[in-house]
Amino acid sequence: MTGRWRLTSQRLFxxxxxxMVALIVLGSVAGAVTLSDTAxxxxxxxxxxSPAGxxxxQLGVALVDQETGVRGYLLSGDRQFLVPYDTGIKTEQRMVEQLRxxxxxxxxxxxxxERLARDAERWRSGYAEPLIAAKDPRSPLVETGKAAFDRLRAGLATLQRDVEAARTAGRSALADARERRDTILLVIIGGLxxxxxxxxxxxxSAVLRPLQELRASVRRVADGDFDHRLPSPGPPDLAELAADVEAMRDRVVAALAESRSTEEQLRRSNSDLEQFAYVASHDLQEPLRKIASFCQMLQRRYGDQLDDRARQYIAFAVDGATRMQALINDLLAFSRVGRVYDxxxxxxxxxxxxxxxxxLADADAxxxxxxxPVVQGDPTLLSMLWQNLLSNAVKFGKPGEPPRITVAAEREDAEWRFAVQDRGIGIEPQFNEKIFVIFQRLHPRDVYSGTGIGLAxxxxxxxHHxxxxxxxxxYADGARICFTLPATADAPA
Incomplete structure (x- = not known):
């Protein structure tokens, strides 16, 4: 499935x-230009x-005021009628300048x-001013002046039409600019x-679907189908991820095969150990019991015929057999931790x-x-733990003094910390690791009995717990052995 993907998902995105950014930039530029044109x-x-219209x-009103003022003056002879005439001239000049x-x-x-301004000036100089100067309402200039003013009106109408045409063209251009603006905005929105x-x-297609396929395959492997090969779907980067997961699956499968082989070897080893334990607890102890029994019988039957050396030799043999039985029993107890008691x-x-x-053997202790507290574990093993710790505390007490043992328990976060201390002979600091090694003794057998396996x-x-x-x-007043055990979730802190 990787053949149709030539770009990585990151490159595609x-x-x-x-x-999209290019579209936004181009659209923004085009929109800005369009908005500028619209503005x-x-x-x-x-x-x-619009102000020109x-x-x-106002220009037309000013021209009419001039014509009305001249006519009123001719009919009445009152110069007051010339006020609108003078005002109309000023208004006309101002309006012409604004229109320019x-x-x-x-x-x-x-x-x-410009044509209307020239015509208005010719009407004033050719008709209005001479009529005002003549003060004759019957002058022939009245009729010719009226015809000239009608032409002036026609020029004003032409100006109004042209301004209205310009207004119409402006409105059309504004509508076109707004339409272009709206079109560009629609294109930008559509592009986005x-x-x-x-x-x-x-x-x-490039991420979710390939990831779903990869996830389904990974779940299939996680459910136990370790021989199922993972696909490499999607773009090259996701295909590389799938390849890395597939390589991890290969390593897990190889480790699993090795683990199964090791487990099989361990199973056979445990089987051999169980067979050895059976032999040690039955077949090996039977000869030791016979040696001890026959040596004791020999001592009882022929004791009066043996000298002190011979009786000493028999005692050595009985003691050796007894110690061998104790060693075998302790070794069996050591091997059963986590195997039989679990x-x-x-x-x-x-x-x-x-x-x-x-x-406890010492009632004076x-x-x-x-x-x-209450903890989770094996009852038999925890009993053996207390038994060995208390027995050691009693056995290595100071001569002539009753053993005094103190047991403490304290909660520390997710575990319990225990301490078993005595006031006995103590243990030198250089032996702090040696005392937990199997068959390691710090004192001769004739001074302190035991096999040296208790603390181990x-x-x-x-x-194991x-x-x-x-x-x-x-601690210098004896020995203090500390140990920890996990606390249960509902145990009080």
Whole structure:
């Protein structure tokens, strides 16, 4: 499916966005030009053509005032009638100047203004002024002046038509400019909508659909079909992502195959270990029991015939067999941690501790125990943990003094921290790691009994439950063994 995709999804989106930006820029430029043209046409129509129409009307009124003033003066002889005449001349001159400004870009109408101004000047100089000077209403100039003023009216009408034509053309140009503006805006909006549609199509075909196919394949692999090969859909960058996921699947499959092989080897090893444990607990202990029994029988039957050396040798043999049995039993207990005893239930450590405390061999031992919590774990293993810790505290007490043991428990975030301390002979700091190693002893057997496996079992039990165990080197009045266990979610802090 990668053959039809030559560009990455990022490049596709970049090109689409670039096209949209170019469209926006071009549309903005065209829109700005159109808006500028529209503003110019609107300004021309509102600021020049329309005021020019008003000025033409005022010019016509000024000309009529002049003609009326002359006629009134001729009929009455009262110079007061010449006031409108003089005012009309001033108004005419002002309106002509304004029309020259308003119509400077309208050559036809401007020519009408100049022609009308010349005709008005000729009418005044050729008819109005001579009639005012003659004061004769029967003068032949009256009729010829009236004909000349009618021509002046015709010129004014021509000017009005040309100004109205310019106004009509301005309105048409304004409508065309607005139509172009609206068209450009519609093109921009259409282009943006088309770009958004293109992005949506690209997003669906180049990203979402390939990702859905890849996700479906990944879920299929995650559900257990590890032999299912992942496709490489979509653009090259998504195809590279799929290839990386496929490579990861290959590594996971290879690791899974190796894990299965290791698991099979471990299963066979556990089977061999279980067989060994069976042999150790039955077949190996039977000869040891026979050795010890027959040596004891030999001592009882022939004891009066043996010298002290021979009886010593027999005692050595019985002691060796007994110690061998103890070593085998402790080794079996060590191997069963996490293999035979692996239940996970709520364990009330207070009750477990109370049972172990009642089984202590030294009844004179003083044990102070803080309230203990409920944790999750294997009851048998946690009993073995308390038993080994308390037994060690009793065994390594100071000679001539009753053992005194203190057990503390404190919540720290998501775990419980416990401490078992005594006032015995203590442990040197340089042995803080050695004491948790199997079969490591710090004292001769004739001084302190045991196989040297007790604290190693404690370490394995604590780590099996997700905790840690260590020797507190700051405590100097004996030994303090600290360990942690995970706290349950609903346990009080």
């Amino acid at each position: 970049a090109l689409t966005l670039g096209a 110019k046409v609107s300004d021309r129509l509102q600021d020049r053509i 008003t000025a033409v009307v 400004q308003f119509l400077r870009d309208e050559p036809v109408a401007l020519a009408d203004v 909508l088309a770009g958004l549609a293109a992005i949506a199509v690209l997003l669906q 239940n996970v239930v709520d364990v009330d450590l207070a009750r477990t501790f109370a049972r172990v405390r009642s089984d 003083v044990v102070d125990c803080a309230p203990l 079992i404690c370490k394995r039990i604590v780590e 997700g905790g840690r165990i260590w020797l507190d080197q700051q």
